[in-house]
Amino acid sequence: MEIARTVADLRRRVADWRKGDARVGLMPTMGALHQGHIALVRAAQAECDRIAASIFVNPKQFAPTEDLGSYPRREAADLEMLQSAGTDLVFIPGVGEMYPPEFTTLVQVSGLTEGLCGAHRAGHFDGVTTVVAKLLIQALPDAAYFGEKDYQQLRVVRRLVRDLDIPVHIVGVPTVREADGLALSSRNAYLSIEERRIAPNLARVLRSIASAVAQQPSAVARELAHGVRELRDAGFAIDYLEIREEETLKPVTAKATARSRVFGAVWLGKTRLIDNIPIG
Numbered sequence: 001m002e003i004a005r006t007v008a009d010l011r012r013r014v015a016d017w018r019k020g021d022a023r024v025g026l027m028p029t030m031g032a033l034h035q036g037h038i039a040l041v042r043a044a045q046a047e048c049d050r051i052a053a054s055i056f057v058n059p060k061q062f063a064p065t066e067d068l069g070s071y072p073r074r075e076a077a078d079l080e081m082l083q084s085a086g087t088d089l090v091f092i093p094g095v096g097e098m099y100p101p102e103f104t105t106l107v108q109v110s111g112l113t114e115g116l117c118g119a120h121r122a123g124h125f126d127g128v129t130t131v132v133a134k135l136l137i138q139a140l141p142d143a144a145y146f147g148e149k150d151y152q153q154l155r156v157v158r159r160l161v162r163d164l165d166i167p168v169h170i171v172g173v174p175t176v177r178e179a180d181g182l183a184l185s186s187r188n189a190y191l192s193i194e195e196r197r198i199a200p201n202l203a204r205v206l207r208s209i210a211s212a213v214a215q216q217p218s219a220v221a222r223e224l225a226h227g228v229r230e231l232r233d234a235g236f237a238i239d240y241l242e243i244r245e246e247e248t249l250k251p252v253t254a255k256a257t258a259r260s261r262v263f264g265a266v267w268l269g270k271t272r273l274i275d276n277i278p279i280g
């Protein structure tokens with residue numbers, strides 16, 4: 001497995017692959033890898049000849065009050081996981097390589113970024129779209145892989161590549177969960193034993209809303225109100241609990257369809273957890 005720390009190095013290696021007509025897949029990550037990330041590698045391996053992962057804790061997608069400083073960084077363990085999964089190349093740029101001092105560009109997707117996490121994390125999606133646009137232009141992969149765990153991010157990235165005509169196929173990968181239903185996340189490492197015990201209730205409540213609303217599509221308001229009570233009783237503070245259309249992310253307030261999803265973002269102490277479950 002090769003490691004590139006500069007854009008020039010990344011481009012040289014990908015260009016070598018292209019001489020042999022390889023189909024190239026890219027998985028952008030912030031490291032502290034787990035089996036959710038490895039599912040992206042597997043999805044890429046099924047469709048691509050060469051696989052590159054990036055590890056970059058992107059300061060632009062953290063608000064000043066958020067956990068940039070404490071975000072887990074485990075480069076050696078990440079490299080081992082990627083190597084044993086069969087990744088060909090890992091791009092690990094420093095902050096100065098991605099954002100030299102004279103950097104002043106911001107890539108912004110409107111509309112899709114306004115609700116859900118966008119409403120609670122100021123500037124978050126501008127940071128995401130700026131770094132993803134850079135990574136896609138730097139690596140120019142044939143396909144790039146993103147988890148449904150961050151469903152709003154997946155939709156925003158799809159919009160970004162369409163709007164900017166970036167010739168990359170965006171692939172969504174289903175959420176990988178612990179046996180008790182908790183969606184894998186690098187931030188799960190922050191949870192105390194007691195918080196870890198409570199955490200699976202997020203997925204449980206989302207799932208129970210999804211199945212109730214699948215049975216009775218007009219019960220959106222009642223089921224969401226019930227879900228809010230359940231989450232609070234379990235010990236979460238709630239950022240949002242909503243049903244939205246998958247494609248447009250428009251709120252569903254009256255009648256859900258098979259193309260709707262339940263989205264939740266909650267806090268357990270200082271840890272923010274997000275998850276989403278399809279209704280169809």
Ligand code: AMP
Nearest residue numbers: 029030031036146147149150175176184
């Ligand atoms: P992150 O390192 O948290 O920025 O995530 C990198 C990529 O992995 C994103 O596309 C995430 O959506 C995806 N991802 C994170 N957790 C999971 C999971 N539990 N299942 C599937 N994909 C995931």
